Amino acid sequence: MRRIVEPLCNWYGRNKRDLPWRKDTEPYHIWVSEIMLQQTRVEAVKVYYERFTKELPNIEALAHIEEERLLKLWEGLGYYSRARNLKKAAIQIMDKYHGKMPNTYEEIMKLPGIGEYTAGAIASIAFGEKTPAIDGNVFRVIMRLQNSKRNISKLSTKKELFQELTEIMPENPGIFNQALMELGATVCIPNGLPRCEICPLKELCESFKTGTMLELPIKDSKKEKVEEEYTVFILLNYNKVAIHKRPGRGLLASMYEFPNVKQKFNLKEALEYLKKQEYSILRILEVESSKHIFTHKIWQMTNYIVYVEEIEDENEWICITTLLDNYALPSAFKKQLEVLKEEMKNR
Numbered sequence: 001m002r003r004i005v006e007p008l009c010n011w012y013g014r015n016k017r018d019l020p021w022r023k024d025t026e027p028y029h030i031w032v033s034e035i036m037l038q039q040t041r042v043e044a045v046k047v048y049y050e051r052f053t054k055e056l057p058n059i060e061a062l063a064h065i066e067e068e069r070l071l072k073l074w075e076g077l078g079y080y081s082r083a084r085n086l087k088k089a090a091i092q093i094m095d096k097y098h099g100k101m102p103n104t105y106e107e108i109m110k111l112p113g114i115g116e117y118t119a120g121a122i123a124s125i126a127f128g129e130k131t132p133a134i135d136g137n138v139f140r141v142i143m144r145l146q147n148s149k150r151n152i153s154k155l156s157t158k159k160e161l162f163q164e165l166t167e168i169m170p171e172n173p174g175i176f177n178q179a180l181m182e183l184g185a186t187v188c189i190p191n192g193l194p195r196c197e198i199c200p201l202k203e204l205c206e207s208f209k210t211g212t213m214l215e216l217p218i219k220d221s222k223k224e225k226v227e228e229e230y231t232v233f234i235l236l237n238y239n240k241v242a243i244h245k246r247p248g249r250g251l252l253a254s255m256y257e258f259p260n261v262k263q264k265f266n267l268k269e270a271l272e273y274l275k276k277q278e279y280s281i282l283r284i285l286e287v288e289s290s291k292h293i294f295t296h297k298i299w300q301m302t303n304y305i306v307y308v309e310e311i312e313d314e315n316e317w318i319c320i321t322t323l324l325d326n327y328a329l330p331s332a333f334k335k336q337l338e339v340l341k342e343e344m345k346n347r
């Protein structure tokens with residue numbers, strides 16, 4: 001394993017992508033980018049990262065931002081709990097560490113929303129600590145290099161790999177960790193054939209020699225996602241629209257959403273339901289249905305635009321333009337927002 005270090009780091013020096021968060025080794029920049037990169041493509045993250053760090057250039061600014069504004073900056077990235085944890089951690093850093101990111105893996109791990117991988121990335125890249133940062137890319141590269149049939153879903157495999165990588169950490173662990181991730185992201189790729197012909201490690205790669213690249217790494221198969229049916233109402237009253245906050249725990253905790261019911265209603269059923277809620281309906285129209293895929297479930301949504309006469313209900317009624325400009329709705333409601341924008345144009 002030790003023999004991979006030099007060719008890999010040299011390759012990284014020549015081939016690394018020019019990414020905005022690689023301009024320096026500022027821990028705040030590494031932190032924000034790594035959190036954004038969980039589940040989102042590099043190309044998409046670039047735009048979000050630039051906007052986020054322009055408005056919130058340091059930990060202090062992040063600690064003081066209003067939650068609604070923070071969520072607006074995060075809109076489109078999904079997983080809003082990650083944005084909330086960023087702010088929580090920033091407040092802790094202000095209180096406990098005088099606004100400076102703690103400089104050891106162990107201390108960084110104590111911050112909300114920071115797991116082993118992110119802590120390893122910050123500690124090694126920003127502070128030169130000899131700590132591995134193991135993400136899916138790193139797992140794939142090492143399992144292929146070793147032609148290893150170990151199951152990467154097992155905690156024991158992760159522990160073993162952490163130990164193996166710690167033992168070969170060079171003097172510049174940040175470069176080594178980034179080089180491994182970069183090789184996994186651009187050469188030893190997950191879907192389709194890895195680009196072994198241009199890989200700097202092909203001479204050392206056991207799975208290249210035996211042709212088992214596509215069989216590795218081995219992991220538990222994913223569970224089937226559960227499908228759920230919803231009926232979503234875009235309730236309008238002149239220039240106002242109804243939204244309400246989701247419960248403080250669980251999926252999309254404390255996020256705003258359009259009123260909805262966990263059931264598929266046809267037009268007649270939707271009308272009956274709304275009448276029971278004592279809405280006086282002026283017009284109702286079924287619009288295009290939509291679907292949102294979460295990590296463990298799928299929402300199938302039947303959508304209605306409904307014009308109602310003013311009534312007292314449990315929703316918050318806000319100006320449509322305020323909703324579109326200042327509120328962050330989860331991307332699950334992207335379609336409904338598009339419908340609402342279209343409706344505004346046609347008025």
Ligand code: SF4
Pocket residue numbers: 141144145187188189194195196199200201202205206207208213
């Ligand atoms: S030779 Fe191929 S399989 Fe082996 S590490 Fe390189 S890209 Fe991955």
